[in-house]
Amino acid sequence: MQIICLAILCLVGIATYFLILKPLIPLLLLKLKLGERAILMFNPIFGFVGLLMNSIKINNDAMETINAALRKNPKAKIILSNYIYKPCIILAGSEYIKDTLIEHHRYEKINPFVINSFMQKGLILSEGERWKRQRKFLGLAFTFEKLTARIQMMNQVIEDIALKDSKTNLSQFLSKITGEIVINSFFGELAQGFQLEGKAAQVALTELTSDIGFIQFENPFILLKALIFKEKLWNILPCKKEKDIVRRVDNVRMKVRELILKRIEQLRENPIQDQDKMVFLDLYVTEYLKQTQKEQLIDVEEISHQFITLFFAGTDTTATATATCLYYLAQYPDIQNEILKEVQEVIGENEIKDKHLNKFVIMNAFIQEVLRFKNPSYTQIFRVVKNDTQLQDIRLKKGWALVQMQNANSLQDKNIDNATEFNYKRWLNKQNLIKNDNGFIYIPFSAGPRNCIGQHMAMMEMKIIIALLVRKYKILLNPEVKQIKFGIKFLQCVEPDNCLLFEKRI
């Protein structure tokens, strides 16, 4: 009996050391050093993610606990929290965020999918020379010409899906649109009839990416497994749903690979000479075919990972940002009417062309305000410090977690007047809008060398979706929904999914 008691005591002691003392002591030392510039928000085991979850419960808004603490302590620039047993340094001050974004090679991104062989070789998770090569190469898919060439396809996809979809599930409705746009942009004609799991590919992929994100947040056991075991989580006591996710991931990999191999054969036989006629897959495959046997930088796996990367980076982000825009249009009918008037003046009953986009001045200001107020990318992808390093006045240790709160600065009065008020008009007269701007205060698409490569495409899509939907439908709050939440799936999103109604305009 005594031995059992002693063993339990030992276990409790070890757990207390690893889960509490080990992360807490360095945090306390930092708090002593930084004083008012840091806020301690230690949260045993669940750490930063737990803070967000509690904030949803208390405030119906994942970010409110942290934002309120920063408003209360305007001198604070750092939040000291934990990532299970590791200290987690949450950067709110724009000077710290700037340094880490510029010196990005010092920090490694944590794979948000926690699944191996899915997107590691794509642009988001690549590093060093591979990242440089891909960034330069991917730029070819986002030139002005390539973007404007997609406008007609965007019009068609939006009209078509808006007509067919029941629009009762906001995030699914918008992800179908943004997913199909990414798939068409990447695969072009080859995407016609592309099916996964017996469904249109963009539907199956959206469901899969959101299930992977959601499963970690809906089940604390899985979240804990993900935090501790990372990619190995799927092998450790997997439940039925986890096994199903692994099966679907394998299926996606196989099907995407088949499509790529098919295109390789087609272009080997009949190469396309004119770059303007190439969708992104063609650019990649043409480059792949140019390689000599000696120097093989690109392989089929990289092309496949790039597709998943673009789908992940371009679908949910744009859909979630657009959903938030539509929510604010329903919340503020006067703004909706102003935007409707602008849309009618600019395009009338016509389809949207590139010449129209710059004329959506009110809509542009409105989107900027939504991205300031509720950016879906509330933080960057979490990072880990690669080696001991000095970040301004903080000594960061190898292995510590780092969170860059890219949205926090644009919600503080010290940076923007009346920052907690939703007012799109502030963007119509931009002079002195951001105080002491160092270029890293309002950064909805991040900043520095690893900023969002798809930001112009995203803005274009959002404008076209909003314009076409507002012209056709009056967007209303669903009276049956009593409480709106800004929760988190992968991204910060408006919930529940049935919060809006689309009433056809006569």
Ligand code: HEM
């Ligand atoms: C409203 C929509 C979008 C938002 C808010 C957004 C936001 C961001 C942010 C914050 C980052 C930096 C992530 C980090 O370093 O942790 C990023 C990177 C990236 N985004 Fe976007 N994004 C959007 C749409 C898109 C679209 C449409 C695409 C492409 C189809 C795209 C492709 C990428 C890629 C490939 C990266 C990685 C860039 C690199 O590491 O060099 N994004 N995005």
